[in-house]
Amino acid sequence: MxxxxxLVERTLKGEEEAFVMIIQKYQTSLFxxxxxxxxxxxxxxxxxxxxxxRTYSSLHTFKPQYKFRTWLFKIASNFVIDxxxxxxxxxxxxxxxxxxxxKASFQIPDDEPSIAKKYELVQLKERIExxxxxxxxxxxxxxxxxxxxxxxxxxxxxxKGLPVGTVKNRVFQAKELIRSLLEKNT
Amino acid sequence: xxxxxxxxxxxxxxKELTPTEFQKIKEHLTSCPKCQKAVEERKILLxxxxxxPLWEIPPDFARQVMERISPKKVTxxxxxxxxxxxxxxxxxxxxxxxVFSGENFLEVVFGLGHRLLDLVRTASVLLVKVFKLASLLIxxxxxxxxxxxxxxxxxxxxxxPEVQIILIVLTVILSVTLIFGVRRKFVGGEKS
Numbered sequence: 062m063x064x065x066x067x068l069v070e071r072t073l074k075g076e077e078e079a080f081v082m083i084i085q086k087y088q089t090s091l092f093x094x095x096x097x098x099x100x101x102x103x104x105x106x107x108x109x110x111x112x113x114x115r116t117y118s119s120l121h122t123f124k125p126q127y128k129f130r131t132w133l134f135k136i137a138s139n140f141v142i143d144x145x146x147x148x149x150x151x152x153x154x155x156x157x158x159x160x161x162x163x164k165a166s167f168q169i170p171d172d173e174p175s176i177a178k179k180y181e182l183v184q185l186k187e188r189i190e191x192x193x194x195x196x197x198x199x200x201x202x203x204x205x206x207x208x209x210x211x212x213x214x215x216x217x218x219x220x221k222g223l224p225v226g227t228v229k230n231r232v233f234q235a236k237e238l239i240r241s242l243l244e245k246n247t
Numbered sequence: 248x249x250x251x252x253x254x255x256x257x258x259x260x261x262k263e264l265t266p267t268e269f270q271k272i273k274e275h276l277t278s279c280p281k282c283q284k285a286v287e288e289r290k291i292l293l294x295x296x297x298x299x300p301l302w303e304i305p306p307d308f309a310r311q312v313m314e315r316i317s318p319k320k321v322t323x324x325x326x327x328x329x330x331x332x333x334x335x336x337x338x339x340x341x342x343x344x345x346v347f348s349g350e351n352f353l354e355v356v357f358g359l360g361h362r363l364l365d366l367v368r369t370a371s372v373l374l375v376k377v378f379k380l381a382s383l384l385i386x387x388x389x390x391x392x393x394x395x396x397x398x399x400x401x402x403x404x405x406x407x408p409e410v411q412i413i414l415i416v417l418t419v420i421l422s423v424t425l426i427f428g429v430r431r432k433f434v435g436g437e438k439s
Contacts, residue, residue, distance in 0.1 A: 077313060077316075077317065080313070080316070081309050081310075081313060084308070084309040084312055084313075085309050088304050088308055088309065089301060089304055092302055092304045092308075093301055093302050096302045102302065105302070106304075106305070106308075109304075109308075110308075110311065110312050110315065113312045114312065114315055114316055117316050167252045167253030167254045168252055168253075169250065169251065169252065169253060169256075169281070169282070169285045171281060173284070173285060173288070175284065175288055176288065176292070177287075177288050177289075177291035177292050177295070178288070178291065182295060182298075185291070185292075185295045186295050186298065186299055186300065189292070189295055189296055189299065190299060204296075208293075208296040208297050208299070209299055209301075211297075214263070229254070229258075229263070230254065232257075233253060233254045233257050236253075236257065236289075236292065236293075236296070237253055239292070239296075240289075240292060243292075
């Protein structure tokens with residue numbers, strides 16, 4: 062049995078310390094995901110707390126055949142979707158297609174300008190963060206999971222209930238969108 | 248092999264390709280400066296993306312979550328502790344008062360006790376008198392009503408029914424006149 066499942070089992074038996082260990086293990090990744098999705102530190106902290114409380118109260122429904130991290134981030138993702146819906150922001154939909162996912166083409170033009178080399182690494186990171194705020198939340202979510210939370214494409218596909226190919230294409234779209242935004246700002 | 252597309256470059260950089268596909272791209276890159284430049288560009292962007300600064304979480308975050316999950320219950324032990332602390336505070340305050348005022352603690356306590364005892368004694372004597380008076384009043388009212396009842400019975404046995412009716416009517420008229428007279432006197436008095 063893996064560590065997470067053991068901690069879940071111990072929590073369900075009433076050992077609160079086991080859930081503290083779960084929190085400590087996932088708090089940073091969850092908070093960084095929330096932070097990038099809502100953009101405000103305090104709100105992100107509140108939401109991270111809420112997600113962990115929801116996770117605790119529905120721990121009995123967790124099925125050990127699934128990966129705990131996938132299950133946890135599914136709760137987090139649904140929480141963020143509810144938040145956007147309540148705010149009535151129609152920009153957010155997890156299933157919102159961006160062109161034809163499977164046939165999305167990323168041809169490289171002959172005169173493609175170099176963006177990356179123009180900035181120092183610190184500057185480049187700042188600009189990526191700024192560009193990240195401007196891309197559609199559904200693409201941002203996948204980008205954050207892939208590059209900040211270090212998720213595999215399989216895990217992301219499981220969380221979103223999408224084919225792996227679609228997830229890969231959306232992550233590429235997110236990266237190319239960020240790149241084009243950086244290009245426009247130069 | 249044709250020039251690479253952006254998605255192929257990402258798959259190549261993230262090592263998400265089969266060994267054959269990976270080898271094909273690697274061979275193409277040796278002979279294509281345009282694709283080399285595109286790969287280099289995305290490699291830097293990818294490295295920067297993977298090393299974005301992490302938002303720091305407060306050190307007591309887990310405790311905050313746990314406090315919301317299971318707020319601390321107020322146990323009997325904590326109640327007892329609070330009571331003991333209260334008692335201790337009162338004792339301390341009294342000790343400080345007696346030390347600084349120079350009063351004798353025992354004298355003050357005995358003095359208060361005596362005053363309390365006097366109060367109880369006076370109140371109990373008063374209460375006994377009130378009870379005696381009340382019982383006497385009840386006895387007098389009871390006897391008066393008894394006499395009234397007996398007198399009425401004797402009167403009704405002497406008088407015939409017509410006279411009884413006339414007497415009742417006269418009594419009612421007299422009572423009403425008396426009540427209204429008294430009321431008018433009081434109301435008139437208030438107006439003046």
